[in-house]
Amino acid sequence: LRSIKTGDDDFGLMAYDPAFTNTASCRSAITYIDGDAGILRYRGYPIQELAEKSSFLEVAYLLLAGELPSTDELSTWEDEITHHTLVHESIKKFIDGFHHDAHPMGMLVSTVGALSTFYPDAKTIDDPGLRRLQIVRLIAKITTLAAYSYRHSVGFPYVYPDNDLSYAGNFLNMMWKATELKYEPDPNLEHALDVLFILHADHEQNCSANAMRAVGSSQADPFSAAAAAIAALYGPLHGGANEQVLRMLAEIGSVENIPSFIAQVKDGKKKLMGFGHRVYKNYDPRARVIRQVADEVFKVTGTNPLLDLAMELERIALEDEYFIARKLYPNVDFYTGIIYQAMGFPVEMFPVLFAIGRMPGWLAQWEEGLLDPEQKIARPRQLYVGYDQRPYVPMDDRG
């Protein structure tokens, strides 16, 4: 704490809390996490139960509306999302403009941000009906933008959304449908992807939700705020971690090399990607559900050899003093990459899949922040550690 009293009505103390590890930046009724006990609940419902009994769109409704939908409410909600999946034709031209090897996450940041220019009504953030419309648009269109980004990177023609398919099924169809062949999404993979989206749907004040709230607090439109959230998710320490897990497993190569890799981690030369979490100091409850999803997927795709390597790596790490002392457990990303790879997704698409799942959570956080009368524009303080005032040095005297 440091005294910064600037006037009579100034409380006069400032907390220095780098990265806000110990500061609540908002109030929230959306997601509850007990990191020590390994508990995660959306609006009071345990994640395990939602993953088992609800669909992703049902969970999205829950996060946004605060309650599980009735049959009618769910059906209206699904209809609304389904009928907003198309994107403006000009967005396709926009994607065409990217270099062929552009990262799909970079394309997603740009195209989601660009949507604000197509929907100027998004600026009217104090109208509940218009807010709902932008929410529906973002949840609906992100799958289309994600699939288009992938198809651009492999040079395939874009596939239009199919309104007869489920949310996950439509996304799989837009990803994989060949030009002439009829592609039918496998129901088991469709279900597995839906569950993975549920597991990623919200996680309270993580880096990307914080970005969404911070940009939203300036009353920017939700497309711009969501683009900032996706940009935050792009980083390897956040949504990029599942991509890094696969690269790490490929680098380790085989079970015999695990001890030498662990030794490098303990020497501080490497990080065990997919391990550790700012909040969970116990097994991430999502990682447990993901182990079951993996079984469901591998029944269809055949096993991924990296799974054995990952399981052995987890076993060795969980018995190692270094990881025990620091309470480092597998997080949600440790197994998702292996599953996505078995489903045929290239590593660059992993954070994109995370972004699709997280969109309802970002939007719920954005709207909650806007409606909270105590919420102000995000504007943290700083500890200035630079020079005091000093004389200006003319160019000729600078040496």
Ligand code: ACO
């Ligand atoms: N491998 C090796 N050591 C680790 C790891 C890891 N993955 N994570 C933390 N540690 C060590 C740190 O070096 C530190 O050790 P020290 O006390 O000897 O200095 C100690 O554990 C505490 O780590 P912090 O960095 O203080 O933990 P923090 O809460 O700041 O970081 C984070 C959390 C960023 C997730 C970190 O654990 C990490 O980088 N993990 C790997 C990346 C990853 O999997 N990210 C995904 C997170 S989940 C998500 O975003 C969905």
